[in-house]
Structures are given as C-alpha cells and as structure tokens.
Amino acid sequence: MNLEIIIFYIFSLLLLSSSIAVIMVNNPVKSAISLVLSFFSSAVLWLLLNAEFLSIILILVYVGAVMVLFLFVVMMLDINISRTEEGFVKYLPIGIIVFATIAGLLSYFFYNQFDNAGDSIITSIDLIGKDNTKNLGYLLYTEYLLAFEIAAIILLLGIISAITLTHKKSETNKYQNPGDQVNVSKNARLKIISDEDRAR
Amino acid sequence: MINYLYIFPEIIITSALCFIIVLDLFLPSRLKYISYYLIQFSLIFCAYYIYSHFSYLNTNVSQLYDTSIFSNTFKIFILLSLAIIFYYTAVFLRYFNIYQTEYFLITMFGLLGMMIMISSQNLILLYLGIELLSLSLYSVIAFNKNSLFSSEAAVKYYILGAISSGFLLFGISLIYGLTGSLSFNEIFIHISSLEVLNNMDNVQIIGLLFALIFILISLSFKFGAAPFHMWIPDVYHGSVITTTLLLSTIPKIAVFVILIKLLASVFSGLLLFWTDMTIVLSVLSILIGNIIAISQTNIKRMLAYSTIANIGFILLGLSVGSIIGYKAAMFYTLTYVITTIAAFGLLSQLVYEKKPIENINDLSGLNSSSPFTAFLLMIILLSYIGIPPFIGFHAKLLIIQSLVETNNISLGIFAVLMTVIGSFYYLRVIKVIYFDESKNDLSTTSKLHLTGIYIMGLVLLGLLPDILGQLSQYSISNLFNT
Amino acid sequence: MYDLNIPILSLLIWTPLIGGLVLFFINHKNDSFIKLIGFSVSTLTLFISILLLINFNTSQYLLQFVEKHVWIENLDINYHLAIDGFSMLFILLTTTITSIIIIFNFSEERQQNNKYIALFLILEGLLLGVFCAFDSILFYIFFEAMLIPLFLIIGIWGGPNRVYATIKFFIYTLLGSVLMLVALLYLSFQANSFYILDYYSLVLSLDTQIFIFLAFLIAFGIKVPMWPVHTWLPDAHVEAPSSGSVILAAVLLKVGGYGMIRFLLPITPDAGLYLNNILIPLSLIAIIYISFVAIAQQDMKKLIAYSSVAHMGFVTLGIFLVFNTIGQAEDIQIISHIGLQGSIMQMLSHGLISAGLFICIGIIYSRTKSRMIDDQSGVGQVMPLFSALMMFFLLANSGLPGTSGFVGEFMVLIAAIKNNIIYAILASTTLVLAATYSLWLGKRVLFGEVNSDTVASMKKLRLDELWPLLMLVMLVILIGIKPNLVLDISEESSINMIKIITNKY
C-alpha cells in the first residue's frame, strides 16, 4: 500500500462525497462550496494521472473563475432557500435505482473492458519533452490550432451572449446621448412662446 | 498544418462577424440596418464563394477538417436558408420593435458552428461545432428577454442540451479509449478492421456499442427524435416565432450531416446495430409526433410535434442503411427544411390582434381576409401531409421507396399509415383557414411577395423534384466515394 | 395508330388545370364573366376529348397517343401519358360531366365563384390525368391530388356539417391511397420500372399478390366505395354543394373502378381468385344491404348517395367475377368479358344518372332550401317538366331497359349467373330494391298534393338548369338503346385484359 493508492482512495472518497453533497445539500451556496471541493479533489487525482497542466487549469479556471461566477449569481439572485425539499425523498428511491443501474452498468462495463489494462495506467507522455504543459502547448498550436481558434470563438460567443442577455436597458434609467446633444439645433433648445399661445 | 484557403468560407463568416460586432457598436440606431445588410451580404457572398470554388474546395484539409462536395452542398444550403431566415427575422423583429443586431450576430456564431460540424473530420471539432451551435441557440432562444416563455424555453433547452453534450462527450471518450483516436478516418478504419462484427461477444463491440448509444442519443436529442424530443415542443412554443423558424430548420441539417457522416461512414461497421436503434427512434418519433400533434392548439407547438414526426421520417430513411436510404433521407431533410422555412416564415408574417400568431384558431377565416396567404399556407400544409404534387410527397415517396426496396415493407406501411393520422392536424389548420368564420383582426406584417415567390418556388420544386433528387444523389454518392 | 402530331393528352389535362389555376386568382366582380371563362375552358376540354375520340382507334388494344418524357430522372419516373379503351371512356365521362356542371353552375349564385369553378376545372384536369397516366407514380400523383379540390369544394361551400364530412372524406381516401403507394413502389421495385404495363407481366407469389391486392383493394374499394368502407360517401354527398355531389358521384367514384380494372385485375389475378369468396359477397352486400339503407333515408341526397354505393356494388361484382374465369374455357372468358364491360357500362351509366339526380336534387334544394324528403311533396304539380326529368332519372336509376341503367346490370348479371346462380339471384334483387327506393323517393317528392308554401312557390325550371338535364337524358337514352356506342371503345381493351389475366399463369 503505497502513498499513491492512499491518495487515490482518500481523494476519491472526498470527490464522491462532495459530489453527493453537491446534489443533496439544500443551500445552493453550500453546494457550490462542495463543488469547489470536488474540483479540488479531482485536481489532485489528475495530478496522479500526470496531467499537471489540466489540474492547475481546473483550480485556476474552475475554482477561481467559474465557481466564483456561480456563487456570484447565487448571491445576486438571492434565492429563497427556506423551502423544503418537497418530493426529494419521494423520488429518492427511484433516483437511487437509476443511479445504481447506470453506475453499475458503466462500472461493470469498464471493469470488464479495461481490467486487463492492469497497472500500466500511469505513464508520462513525452512528445517534445517531459513537460506536460509544453507538450500540450505544442499540440495545441500545431495539430489542434483550428480547434483552438474555434474554442476562442466559443469564448467570444460566451462573452457576447452573456452580455447581451443580462444587459438590461431599463426604461427608468436616465442616460445621455452625446451624439444627440452635439447635434441639437438652436430651435430645439429654445422655443419662444407668445403670450397668446400661453393664454390658450 | 492547414491551408487556410480551404477554410476561407469560415473565415469570411468569422471576419464578417467580428467586423460587424465592432461596427454595430458605433452605428447609431437608425443606421443599424447597415449591419443587417452586411450580414446578409456576407452570407450570400460566402455561399457564392463556396459555389464558385466548388471543385477546388473538394479536398481533405487535414485530419480535422474536410471540405468535400458533400459538405459544401450543405453549407451552401445552410447559408442560403439562413439568409431567408434572417429576412423573416428582420421583418418580424422590426415590426414588433425588438430589433437588435446581436440577434443576428449570435446566430452567425451558430452558423459557424454548423459549418464546422458539417466539415469536421475529428470528434474534437465536431464537439466544438456542436457546442458553438448550441451556445448560440441557447442565447437566441433567451433573446426575448421580457418573455417568461422564452426564458423558460431557454433554460429547458440549456439544461437538456448540456446533458446531451455530456452524453456526447461520454461517448466520444469511450471511442477515444477504445480506438485510441478522435479522427473519423482512423475510427472508421479501426472499426472496420474488427473481426466478426456482428458478434456480440466481442468485448470491443460492446464498448463501441456503448459509445454508439451515447453519441446517437446525444445526436437524436439535437435532432429531436423521440424519446429525446421533450425539449422541442416547449422550446418551439416558448421562443419567438422566428427563433422557432431558426431552430427547426438549419440545425437539423447540420445534425443530419453529422448523423450521416458518423453512422453511415464512421460507424458503418456497426450498421447492423445502429439501424435497429434508428428504427426505434424513428418509429417512436413518428408515433409521438403525429399523435400528440392532434390535440395541440398552439400552432408552434403543433408544428413542433410535426417536426418530431418529420425527424422520424428522416431517421427512417437513415435506418435503411444503404445509399438509397441516405439519399432519401437527405432529400427529406432538405425538403423538410425548405417547407418549414416557408411555414414558419409565412406564419411569422401574420399578426393577430397586434401580436404574433400563437394559436391555430387565430388563423380562422384567413381565406376571407387574405386569400393569397391562405392559399400559400394551404400549399405548405399539403406539402407537409405529403399530398402530390407538392414536394413533401416526393420526400415521403423516396423514404417509402427506399424502405420497400430493402424489404422493410412493414415499416413502409407504418410510415404511410402514420402519414394518414398526421394529415388530420394539418387538415385542421386548413379547415380553420378556409372553412371557419373570419376574424378581422388578422393582418400581415408586410407584403407577402417574397414569401409568395418562395412558395411558388416550392411548388415548382414539387413539379420538378429532380433538382433536389439529383443534388442528393450527387452529394451522397460523393460522400461515399471519397 | 393515328398520330395527331400534337401532345393532345397533355393538352387535354393541362387545359382545365391551367384554366382553373388562372381562374383561381381572377377575382372579377362580374360573376357571369367568370362563369363564361369556366364554361369556355370546360367546353374546350370537351372539344379536345371529342377530338381524341374521333382519332381514337377502337380496333386495337394498344396504347394510343403515347407521350413519354423523362420527368424524375433520378427515379426513372416518366411523364407518361397514353390512353386505351378504358381511359377513353372515362375521359369522355369526365369532360362531359364537368361541362354539364359548369353549365349548371350558371344557375347558381355563390361567394367566391371563381374559386368554385376553378376548383372544378382543376379537379377535371386531375381526373383526366388519372385516366391518362401510365406511369404509376404519375397516376398516384393525380389520384391523390384529386383530394384537394374536392376537399375544398365540400369544405368551403358545403352544408352545416361540412367540416366533419370533408375531413372524413379526405382522411378516408388518403388512408386507402397511401397503402396503394406502398404496393406501387413494391411493384416498381419488382418490375424495375414505373410503367404500369410492366407490372402486368410480373410473376408474383400468391402471398405477395394477396398483399398487393389488399393494398389496391383498400385504395380503390374506399374510392368506389365498397361496403363496409362506404360511410364517407353519404356524408360527403350530403354536405357537398350540388355540383360537388355530381362530380363526386359521377366521376370520382369511377376512379376506383377504373383503378381496379387497371391494377387489380391484371396484376394480382391469383389473389383475386383466392379471395373471391370474400370479395363477391362484399359486392352483394353492397347491393342488397345498401339498398335497404337507401330505403330508410329521409334525406334525398343521402338516398342517392347510398344508391350510388349499391350501384357500384354491381361494378365491383362485375370486376371481381372476372377473377373466377381464370383458367376456364374460352367461352367462359368471353362471358367474363361481358361482365367486365358491364361494369364499365354500369360506371358510365351511373355517372350520367347520378349526375342527373344530384342536379335534380340541387334544383329542388335551391328552391326549398331543404333536402328532406318530408319537406317536399307534390313538386310535380308545380314543376311538371322538372318532375318528368327527375322521374326519368329515377327510373333509369332503377335500371329500366332503354336507359343506360339497364345495360350494365344486365351484362353483369350474365357474368354472375355464369359463375353461380346464387350470385345472380342475390344481385338481381336490385331490380326490386332499386325500384323501391327510387320510385318511393319519386312518389314522396314529386307526386301527391302540394304540402307547403315553399313547394307551392317553387320557381320554374331555368334554361341553364334544363339544358344539363336534357343533355344527360339524351346521353342516358342514347347509351341505353345503343350500348355499342360506348362499349366498342373499350371492347378490345377489355378482351385484351381478359387475355392478360388468363394467360398470366
């Protein structure tokens, strides 16, 4: 029983339990925190799998950015959490059945399929050196450049959509239009009203 | 490395996109139409470019991307369809005063996604394309920010879409694990090299079937095949009608291309297995689509179920598992898209009590208030039913013919019987527009000249179905020669 | 074959089609202008069909006036028009009846008359297409496209319950025809061609034949209509406007009979022979059972509609009897040829007679606004000429010799008695039953004392109502006293058909 195995099991358990917490916990803030925990434990497991760059990305991008966004939205929406989990218990049995079936099916399948793969699991993949990040970068900028660019476009789309969707032009907001201000004419600024008109 | 000339169409779209995003920010609102025309121009130009470089573009760019005649045909088709859709969208949005250039821009992202999907030769690119499309569709659906229906639809689509993406990725990961590659060619070679393909005891086969099922389910979700259709009625119903128009047309083409590429070529080694699955999917789709549509009152919802049924027919063509079936399926897809553009396009131009058309009964007496519109709508509906001489008939004919010629006669009979059941709800619309009392609040957003010309083109296509037939023949045979 | 050097069949089909389409969009204020256009188009078509008849060679059975152009290259579907004897007769029937309807329409006022007439012209074109098409897909296209105009005619201008009736009609007939499509595709797959005559030489196993037979039978049986798939017809008739009923009864039903002759007989004779113990009773049920149903009717249109079903029972009887002669001696084949010809005769005759009757009912309806028998009595005293004409059609409907109604029944009975006397005995009850419902209708409507003011104030017959009736009367008598006039046209085709069937195996 070496350290790797201990780490694997500890973080696996942590990952699974925090994942269960994500879906079971009432309070969305708590769930988000549990999710952070699962990301964290995954990152550790990924390190075990020689994916250093990705595990760091996971922490940086996911925990650092995406989960913050989640929490931000949760806070912003100020969701009423007092409502009890109606129906949750009622549907739990069927949930567990489905969960068990899928998990069992997949596990059975994986177990059969890749059992003979044995211990050969952890290998370092050397492409242009031992550095995982460097290797990834090399691949990304050569073979998968097109994909990389498309990913960039996806992010651009994410930006534009998120802004367009959440950007709210409220009628009550007062704002200036400098262009209109510049183009305004003399007549529009001052209107001379005669006495007769006013009397009317 | 990629010769970027080959992806010039995509570059055109992307650069137009980026340019217009920036340009639009600086355009005053009365000049916003410039961006609309620029968008239209870029679409048409792109289509023209592909058309003019048709044979030149017929190459495999890399392991990631190809620009075969097959994909170029679809690209041109998608570009032109989108141009028409944009026309309807612009008219609609202007009329109801919710015009925003971003709508078109976000849709353009989706277009890019579809072009990538169509051309992808690698599962990574396929995934990225699908995501690009999906993300743009999520946003487009939610675009009508003040409508509860829209946001509900968007949320539903988003969550379910994400699940389906998850399925897709899970399937891809299995493929990757089993074949060690993400490239279509290599996967194809790997699968074809497996011995005793129909032997279930082969461990590899079971793994591949797992992957196949995950991917197929994901794609049938995108396609809208039952039982993964649940989002379709709600999303169609919830969205603005022009968004429905968008959703129900060109994404189906892209998904169809992916389906045919994956199933018919990449997974052709598993033909025996996936045909069974597509049969189940198609039978369920046709049943559910046609039967539930009968009790609908909302016209978008009704057409959503009709979409499901039509998707079922396309899958029926695919499930034939031979070139003739694929041709029929392609023909059907193109027909379906053309007809649906006409249907939703026309409906989007109708206004009832100053609101867009919602319920079937809103159309009542359309014939007396606007006979020409009623006539056009009737043609579309008859085409949907599959009454000759309209194009929908030829589509169904080809599907049934392919079934009959491969001895799937019982499926053919099933298909035609469901056509009869399906005819009922289309007839009900015709009944409403022709036989019911007229309501005077019905008007149109604009003159229907363009729609008229378009639908007359549809009729012409029905009289000369060889145009689409040759096109399908040409592109499908191209797919399988290369 | 006489060659006309013009695509006369295309001309025949497209004249009314294009005329109708154009008229559909002419929204002219002046009603008589529209009627005149309709009249000239239909007359032109009639003229073309007569031209066709003049050039038609009755002494051979080969197809004539063949036009064949590639239409859908991809599927090898051709725009293949031609006619043989059977087609010729039905073409004449169609053009005649349409012209008569258009003339009759002069007497009627209605909303959107241009569309009304246009739809009739379109329907005429499609019907002609059905009778001319020799490519099975082309046939199917015309066959099914026919639904549209009639659907609209009944739905827009029909009676109070029109929606139910027209949707029932549409779906019922669609249900039948789609199965036929599957059968056609199967046949084309086997024959590797869509040319109908290529199907004739196919050798199919009995099981296959039975399936194909049933598919066609459902399609054409619904169209004819046969018992028990007839219930759409009374509803459609009752709700349809008069002219709609006329074309429905006079021509549309005949498409079913034509289809049976064109497809069922030559393609699946074995199946027909095998199933004949079911089919012939079905026809007999149609004759007897439906006649009783007709007796019970209170609505004139329904009565005539049911009588149509009963009469079409004779048609199917004559057609199905042909199957029984497979493998029999030559003289028996000749008898079945007589039966087949009788069926055709019965169709033509019923076309003319039912047209006359529906026009008559339309005339009554236009005056009293009621189709109920009880609402009218003593029409004969108010409108003697009209009553005489209607009485004539009623008598013809009951198969009086000297009118065309007798000829078909007589010839079918000949074939029936040759097969089995019981068939003939049962079928011949129509002599009594048809007389009962027809003449009882006449008795209650035309005879007796005038019982209401509406009847008493009925207007005299207008000229544009009289002419259609007179034309029909003349045709009915002409055919009745010289059946060879029409039967010669299909003689060779019929003999050839029997040969095809009997020599197939």
Place this chain on the structure above:
Amino acid sequence: MIPMSHYLILSSILFSISLAGIFLNRKNIIIMLMSLELMFLSINFNFIIFGNYLSDLTGQIFVFFILAVVAAESAIGLAIIVVLFRNKQGINVQDIARLKG
C-alpha cells in the same frame, strides 16, 4: 499501482451521481448546473485516463477544450438563469412549467 478500471469506475460513479443530481433536484436550477459541471468533470476524468492508457496527449487536449467550452457554457447558462429570474422572480425548477402538453 492503481488499476485503470478503478479510475474509470470512479468516473462512472461520478457520472451517475451527476445524472441523479439532475433529475432528483426539484428545487434550484443552479444546482442542476452544478450537477452538469460534475458530469463534465467525470468525462474529463475519462479522457485523461484514456489518454494515459493510450499514452496519448489528445485526451488531455480534449479536456482542455472541454474546460474552455464548459466555462463559456456556464457563463451563458448563468446569464439565462438571470434572465429567467428577472422575469419570474425565482428559479425554482418546479415553477418553470408554463410550457407543457
């Protein structure tokens, strides 16, 4: 050493948990989103594991893209939820069933 199948089983259990989370959750859409994140996490696991198994970096490349895309997807998803919240003043899953039938 840890057998590959263990990793795979771990990821499949994670996958199943996320699925269960999606349909068991009747309350908050954001939790659904989080379940989805879990799902993608499990898939990423798969890719990394298979990449290792195959000694191929493509798996990790794919994970990279998935991470990027899912980030964008989350952003859009959250934006949609914000829009929904504005319209409805709530994001209770049980309440968003106006569209049905």
Place this chain on the structure above:
Amino acid sequence: MYWQSIIIIFSPLVGAVTLLLKDKCTNIASSIIANLSIGISMLLSLWLFISYISGHNFSESHTLYTWYATSGYTFEIGILADSLTIIMSFIVTFISFFVHMYSITYMSGDKSYKRFFIYTNFFTFSMLFIVFSNNFLQLFIGWELVGLSSYLLIGFWYNKPSAVSANLKAFVVNRVGDIGLLLGVILIFITSNSLSYNDFFDKLPLLRNDTVNLLGLNIDLLPFIALLLFIGAAAKSAQIPLHFWLPDSMEGPTPISALIHAATMVTAGIFMVARLSPLYDLSGYVLDIILVIGVSTALFMGMVALVQNDIKRIIAYSTISQLGYMTAALGASYYSFAIFHLLTHAFFKALLFLCAGSIILKCHHEQDITKMGGLKKIMPITFIAFLIAGISLMGVPSMSGFFSKDLIIDIFKYSDNSIAYYSLVLGVFITTLYTSKIFFKVFFGENQLNIKKRSDLEHNHTLIIPLVVLAIPSAFIGWALFDSVLFNNFFEQSITDNTKLVKFYDLYIYHSVSFFLHSFASLSFAMVTIGLLLSYFLYYKNMNFLEKIGSKFPLLRNLLLNEYGFTHMSNIFIPRHVKKLANLVWVKSDVNIIDNFFVNGTAKLVSFISSKVRVIQTGFLYHYAFTMIIGLLLFLIIFIKF
C-alpha cells in the same frame, strides 16, 4: 310481313314521340295524332290477321337492330311474325284503338290530355314490342316497358296519394316478377349462347338433361328456367301470390284499366308462356305448379269479387280470376285455349271496363255500385253493351266467353282432373254471381246519385262507338274463330299443342255447334243458370240472403273482404317491415356499428390517445431529464446484450 310488322310496332311510338316533342298541342290534335298512329297499327294488324286466316300462312323472323354485340354474341331486337303474333297484335291494336277513341271523350276534361295519349301510345308500342319479339332480351325489355307504362298510367293522376301508392306497388310487384324473368332470360342466354327464341328452341333437346347448381343442389335446367320465367308471367298476369297489385291499379283512368289491366298487359304472361310452349312442354312439374296457381287464382280471386262494391275492383278481380282460367289452361299445356280465352276475354273485359267507365263518368266518378242504380234507362247503349259483355264473361252459351272458357273447363273434365274441374266450374258460378251483381245493382233499382238524362245519347260518339264496336266481338268472335281459327291449325307454327288440340277437337268437340249444344247439358251451364237465378234474387229482389250467409260465416266474409290478407300484407305488413328492416340496417348497422364505432371510433380513439399522451409532456425539467436518462438506460439494456 316485314314492313307491316315494323309499321305496326313503331307507329304508336312515332305517335308518342310526336306528341312528346310537340310543345303546344291542342286536345284535338293530340287525340288525332294518337288515334291515327294506333289506327294505322290496327288496320295493318287486322289486315295481317285476315290474310293469315285466309290461308296466307307465314312465320317469319327478322333482325331489326343489333342492340349490343360483342365477341361472337349479339343482343338483338327483331320481329317474329307468326300466328300467335298476329292474333296478339290484332287484340292489342284493336282494343288499344278503341280505348284511345273512347278516351277522347273520357279524358276530355283532364288537363294532362296530351300526356295521357303519350302514355297510352307508348304502352301500345311496348306491348307490341313484346308481341313481335323474336328473342328473350326484347321480351324482357318490352316487359319492363309495359310495366313502366302501367306505372305511369296508374299514377296518371299523380297528385292523388292512392294512385301513386298503387302505381308504386304495381311497379315493385312487377319488378319481383321481372327478377324471375330476367334470371330466366340470362340463364337461357348462358346455356344456349343465344337469346333468340328459335335458337333456344332448337337447342332444347340438348339441354334436356342439363342441370344447374343452386346452393349445391343440382336442379334440372329447363324446369328451373320455366319456373323463373313463370314468376315473371305470374307477376304480370296477376296470379297468386303476386296478384294484389292489380285491384289497386284501378286507381288509373278507366280506359287504362280496360286497355292495360284487363285486355293486354296482364295477358302478357299468358302470351309469354304460350310463346315458349316448347320450353314449357319440357318443364315437367312446373306445369303442375302453374296449374295449381291458375286454378286457385280463378276460384279464390273470383270469390273476393263477390264482396267488393267498387265497380272497377269487381271487374279487376274478375280479370284476375279469368287470368286464372288462362293460366290453368297453360298448366294443362293447352296453350292455344289460353290464348283463345285471352282473345275473347280481351274484348268482353275491355268492354266491361269501358262500360264501367261510361257509368262512372255518368255517376260523377262515383264507383260504388251500391250507390248506383237505375241506369238502364239513362244509358241504354251502355246497358246493352254491358249485358253482352257480362253474359260473355259468365259464359252463357253462344257468347264468345262461353267458347273459350268452357273449352278450358272441358280440358279438365276430360282429363279427369276433378279438383281442377270442379273448382273451375264453381268459378263459373261465382263469375255469374258477381257479374250479375254489378248488372243488377247498376242498371236496376233506384238511382241514388241524382243523374239527369241529358240527351238521347248518353255520351259523345267517340265514347259510344267503342262500346258498340267492342260488343260485336264480345258476342261473336267465339263463334267466328272457334272452328275456323282455333281448331284450324292456326297455331300450328307457333304453339306446340296443335296435335293435342286436333285430338281434343276430334274426340270431344267435333264442331262448334255441337260444342254449343252440348254445353246446355254441362255443369257449367247449370252453374250459370243457378247463378243467374240466385243473383236475380239476391241483387235484384234484394233478398238479404247473402248478408245472412255473410253474417253466418263472418270468418269467410272477413277473409274475402281482406282478400285473404293480401291487402294487409301488401299495404301494411310488407312496407312496415321493409321500413323497419331498412331502418334497422341503417341506424344500427350502418350508422352505429360501421360509422360510429369503427370509423368515428377510430378517429375518437386517436384523439383520445393524443389527449392522454400529451400529458407526458409535463413541462417539468426534471421529468424531461429523467426521460432522457431512462431512454439512455433502455437503449443500453435493449441493444447491448451483456
């Protein structure tokens, strides 16, 4: 004879068509056209008849027109001119002509004057069409056409509900007979491949042993055909059980009753059987059936006449009864006797009807004889005519009715068929009773109808002349034709019973005079005498004897009044049950089962399923997700065999 025949047949048709097409036509013009056309026929027939009798024997068959021809088979219209044809055409045209003439006056008040003549002309044509027919198809066509004419004429006054009911009944009942006729004709066509009489007769020996399969039973062909054809004859000639239309048909104008329902059309059945005597000779048991039907008709229908009071109905029943005599003769296969009785009967019965018409006209269309009386003085000519016709009907020796009827009775007398014989003799007694009943009730006693004598002539010339003219043959034609025609091989070429006839003549009759003289010793003469005496007391002296008998036997009386239930059956029972059955079939089967259950039921079922299934689209996101996941699971389980 070719051209004469054609003219005889078609002249009336030409007349009818002329009248039909002539738009405005005065009464005089129409009557002239009608009478002229019939007159031509009559004169030609008479000429043919006379020339035949005077030794110019002929039997010709020509084809006039091919109605329909196909692949070796032809359906033709032709003429057959032989003795039977000649005599029939003579009867038809002769009676028709005088009825036409009679109608000129009789119908003069009617607004549909022209229509009447169109109908009667058309009828005459149709009847001649049958008579001259040389094939079965033509026979059938003519058969139907006379049925049509009869239908039209019975319903001539179409606003009279009773008339239109009667004509419907007549047509439908005739149609029942037509079924038999048509089937018989077609069977003949099928078996002999031809419809021509001659071809069929030639083939008869070959067909003798043929059978026909009916529901698995093998039935002899020829008797079967004969039976089928006789059904047609029975309906047309009003034999039990298809007789009941005839009394009702008296709703038509009286000349029509004379022409169609007494003299000509109703005898078509007799004529047909005689025409087909070669067939009936071979038809075995069918002849017995015919005999039974004939005798019972003769007896029982005559009895019904006893209790009737409507003058026309009495004569109508008398007609049925006399037709029964003819049928009985046919059943004994003495066809010529039947034709002979047909001949004499045509004259005296037509005359009787015309007299009745004359009486009715005088009595302001009152037909109840109990209300009449004392017309002897007012209508002397009618009285005499009626007297002649009446005693001829009774069979008083030397009258024409006597010769024909007693011949028929004698057949049975000499063939020792005692039941038939006594029945027929009893029939004579009954005939005497009802005839004298009319006679006494109408012409004697008190008039209750307030009729004034206007002029010396009771009616117009055109009305009286026919009475006078018809009275002559009613009285003498029996004498005239007995030896010289009937027993002078007249029917040798047309009817097969000639040898039998000769034998009969040689054995029993010797000569008309001896026949006449012998008859005074016969039972039938006794019956006539007793009948006359009895009726003198019963009807003239008005002893209420009959009433007493009637009240003694209420059952019999009611039976007769109800015409053995046929009235009830035809007027109430059959229509009601047909309607009931029709409604049952329509409502229960057609509407409820086929339409509502199967057709609409399917549609409703689909809608129902649709409305139920749409519920699965709950709108809840987690349900949708659940569906997807379950779908995934099912796909995995179904398509992967672990």
